[in-house]
Amino acid sequence: MPGETVQPTPPGPAPVPVPGTLVVDTSRGDRLGEFRGAAGPYWSLRAVCGGVEWEAEPGAVRRATRKERLHAEIERWNARSRGEVL
Known part of the structure; x- marks a missing residue:
């Protein structure tokens, strides 16, 4: 109707990514991680080159940007070239 104000709908919950998707945890200083799965109300993430999982x-x-994903792939390639197990 003319003159009617439409209220935007608030965004719904974030869709759960596919395991292995690269994401960024903004609550930890934009820490890049790989989505591992959902654990109750939290998501389990792990550093790209391995390590201890954390909850976010x-x-x-x-979701990680294209630049962040490329950087993560380079980190993986470098770790493999050094013989590190991932």
């Missing part, structure tokens, strides 16, 4: 709130996680 889904609302604080965003």
